[in-house]
Amino acid sequence: MISQVFILSSKGDHLIYKDYRGEAGSDVINIFYEKVTALTGDQPPVVMSHKDLHFIHVRQEGLYWVATTTAADSSPFTIIEFLNRLTALVKDYCGSLSEKSVQMNFALIYELLDEIVDYGYIQTTSSDVLKNFIQTEAVSARPFSLFDLSNVGLFGAETQQSKVAPSSAATRPIQSSREGGKSEIFVDVIERMSVVIGSNGVLMKADVEGEIRVKCYMPSCSEMRIGLNEEFSIGKSQLRGYGAAVRVDECSFHQAVRLDEFDSHRILRLCPSQGEQTVMQYQLSDDLPSAPPFRLFPTIERDTGGRLLMYLKLRCDLPPKSAAINVCATIPVPKGSVSLSQELSSPDQSAELKLQSRAVHWMIPRFPGGTQLSALFKLEVPGLSSASMLEVGPVGLSFELPKLTVTGLQIRFLRLSPIQPGPSQRWVRYVTHSDSYTIRI
């Protein structure tokens, strides 16, 4: 049971405060803020308590979303899920999440809070249900920006119909569609991979977590059919046909998804509610269909001048047509490293030594598949010993693989039925992120 809900800015300003059960006063907000700011890094921030009151919070977009409870049997799981839903709802309703958008839409948020929780019992967080009750209009907090004019042609004329939606297209309040906004559907296939490659180059662990997310700006609910690869299979036993099967270990679906055509044709049917929802989640572990995207060949030695030499060759094993972007390799270096000199294989790369985190960051903005880059780092480490050589590594990589899913999951088609009146647009995006990509040295 939730006793209070409040939203604080990162500086501790009270943005929203809602008391459901009258069990504690609003002074607990400050207590919470003191507690949360006093936390050190290794203390789990999830649940904190003050006398009889337990604070559970999540941080989203720099804001603290806090719920308090007094009942011992309330579930932190429920409350964290609820807070995550709340942030998603606020984002859906206000278009974006920020201190400003929360401030400007406080009346709307209070109205939401009233409907989704009653006396501490969570009632619903489905935007389909909520749209029947919510009266307040959202105030868009999007700042005026010249960049928004980018797809507006000369004299305001619409340029050629773009095949690419502007990146801001998916951040607007859902209700604006009521007033004749474009009816659009965005489908994102997002995968996160965590990989561990051993020092001998052997792939020790490779997990992929993926999800299909739908963001819907349709005024009325109509049925949507999402077709996945036909050779998509779940679990090891269930291989379908021959050839390049797309396989995942585990799969779970949003409760609104109907699976009657899934077994036979791999089609998900659902009536998307307005706003964002995760339609399907899946995991794959240890059995990637292709080689891991990056390989590292390090040589680490001490030169005669007592400096640490790191010669790194990084190979991208993606198909040649794809490319990784925003690649950043983090190489931990020995304690006491003072300075770094570098030789990089192309000018767009950069590298720097972060003393605070004791690591060299090697940044590669774009890394096409099938190519190889190299870098030579010379580190000045006073008193370098063989023991401190052990402190080098493991290398962590972060990157983004646009237009690519490592599992090979694709969306064959996206159909709306009945056919929507008026112009409607459907967008599909694929992206794979690195969750944790570690290469041991």
Place this chain on the structure above:
Amino acid sequence: MCDFPFFSLVCTGEIFELKAELNSDKKEKKKEAVKKVIASMTVGKDVSALFPDVVNCMQTDNLELKKLVYLYLMNYAKSQPDMAIMAVNTFVKDCEDPNPLIRALAVRTMGCIRVDKITEYLCEPLRKCLKDEDPYVRKTAAVCVAKLHDINAQLVEDQGFLDTLKDLISDSNPMVVANAVAALSEIAESHPNSNLLDLNPQTINKLLTALNECTEWGQIFILDCLANYTPRDDRESQSICERVTPRLSHANSAVVLSAVKVLMKFMEMLPKDLDYYGTLLKKLAPPLVTLLSAEPELQYVALRNINLIVQRRPEILKHEMKVFFVKYNDPIYVKLEKLDIMIRLASQANIAQVLAELKEYATEVDVDFVRKAVRAIGRCAIKVEQSAERCVSTLLDLIQTKVNYVVQEAIVVIKDIFRKYPNKYESVIATLCENLDSLDEPEARAAMIWIVGEYAERIDNADELLESFLEGFHDESTQVQLQLLTAIVKLFLKKPTETQELVQQVLSLATQDSDNPDLRDRGYIYWRLLSTDPVAAKEVVLAEKPLISEETDLIEPTLLEELICHIGTLASVYHKPPSAFVEGSRGVQHKRLPGSAGSGESADSPDTGSAAGVSEAPPAVIPSQGDLLGDLLNLDLTPPTTSGPPPAPSSGMQMGAMDLLGGGLDSLVGLLHAAMGAGFGAPPTAMPASFPPPVSGGLDDLFDLGGSVGMPMGAYSPPKSIWLPAMKAKGLEISGTFARRAGVIQMEMTLTNKAMSIMTDFAIQFNRNSFGLAPAGPLQVLTPVGPNQSIEVALPLSTVGPVMKMEPLTNLQVAVKNNIDVFYFSSQYPISMLFVEDGKMERQVFLATWKDIPNDNEAQFQIKDCHLNSDAASSKLQGSNVFTIAKRTVEGQDMLYQSMKLTNGIWVLAELRVQAGNPNYTVMSRLVFVLTCSGANHKDYKTESREV
């Protein structure tokens, strides 16, 4: 106007302005004004002065405005109860509104106005709304009953709302059912004995049906309610499990975890041999793994719960080790939880993998994490015996890195490994000692000191090492001080001769110069133990320690059982029972797992959770650090992983402390001091067991002496050894030996004065002993002994003194007095000096007696490395009054038959076999009871004969 129009300051003038706007005719303006009011309210400004004006805006058909006004009302009604009455009419009217949204809104808001006066107006509208045709209104009304119950429980009962609520459980709308269940559950909590939420198979069935239809949040209410139900038998339990299982694949992790809770609980009732039981176990793993792909916050909560589940049923996740490997970018609190679970899942099958991971972690950057990883390696060693060796070598590798905190952490865990596998890995001690200087954390220092103390006999310079710690004794933390005290006492008991000074020093530091009562008391206890009964001290301090086991850090089974019932709740995150963090306000019930059904299986599998099975389990678990000692006695400030004294001395310590407190504190302390100080001088007399005097070694010496032919024949006399060190006798050092010269037993002593002053007035006395030895005359020290002077004295002894059996038999306790003090020491005399000159037996008598002595009076042993022929041996022995009666040669073996007689008339007959070229002699000795002698037994003669 600025960016945030609603957040500008509210000053008096502004309130005035708002008032005007609130009373405006224009709807838009009114709405904006109310918004401004609410914005001010949010940031904590007092806008209660506007109450009447805002309430005036209530009567509107604009739903948005109405909602805003209600929001304001909920906030301020409590502080303005009289004004709130003004709103009641509108509420009652709104409850009749044709729009269900408005009806629900009115009921909801009225319930939130926590003013007693309003409640009586609430009853009628509520009754209507509970029977409303619209489910949205009904579900809101159901919650309102709970609200009203909180304000006025009696009223709710009188009005019969509870029955209506119960009827709602059978409502057609699942949302209404869910809210009714939630409301009833809460009301039932405050009436623990009422049968409000009467769970019977029929209602359970209804709930299970609603479960499939209602929203995710409603499912949570229902699942939590189901978890409180106890099925009648395993069949019902199975059918509920079957219907709950589909929830495991829900996208909402809260639903998943509630379902897990229900399943974990009902699983207790299923017989383990059931196929379904295995299926269920398999089904539980994937959803738990899935939880780990959520946000870090949820992951953390999930891991805390998984930690409990793994302890209860490790089989669920035993194949999923890999998912708990930490990711580079996990937050530290997630990493630490994962490590914990990794250790719990570690087994022989996966230990290699786990260890490789842990070793990687130990080289990471994050200090806390690295420490925990090093600890984890130690815990693996303790848990999986087969891996211990590999763990130890991994730890040694880590110590080689010389990274300070890694070394310290490694030393702490190696100490635990020593405790688990004593006498197995001590070869690493040398490596540990190398790192002594780099230790700066109390725990690591204490661990190292423990190791040094525990293995003092294997570390040559243990006393130096400990002494180096002693220098900064007062700057150490209590943990280290206590450990140092114990370690030095251990050292003293093991190597008493060299460490007298050290132990005295530490005892006085602990007892006199410390403010810490624990330290002082422990010091006194040791002091008293050492001075009164060193044997007991040895038994206590060097007692065998219980082995630590991997269960040490498991949650105690009964608590675990309770926590399993609270999976998914706060208790599962804190790992504490709800009663520990909720004050009595709400009824806290101790939940228990249901007993298992199927009578036959509890016998072969006691861990199914039947109460009996659980209560049997705990004794095997050794209470972990400080659980028992610390909590029970509240004595040790520090967790005695570092092997504080075993419980016995602690309780003794407490008694001692009570003694102290009982009497006049100061005088008693003084007395104690004096007594102990005096007593402490005594230990040498009282410590025979721990000081094997250097007399033994006997026979070899004897034969060596005999080897040089020119030596005058005479009784063997061992070289002089120090009996009383100067340190313990205020400068008087006594070394001496015993000899038999011309038929007279003599004690030959060298008295050395190592003090600064002259010593005079020497006197000597013996304690009663086995052979009645007593000084035959006074100690002949005629001149005073100056500083650094020594004097030789020979004291003739008689054997007519009082007799008492000593242990060992030849022990002699001596008191020496001089002008300074009385000193006590003990020494052992060689039995050979008691052999009398007339010990030669007649041959016939010898033969007859030899045959008459029963076999159990016989002992046989070998004398090694004696390079004498039988004749030389015989003549040599004769000098010590061991007479050869006869000699036979059989198959190249010389057999000497010998006799000897003790001063008290006991005969010893022996057969000595000497084989030419074999340096080992075999002695078979038989003891004759000519006199019934006090307590002399064969065993003693065995040792004694060996010396000859």
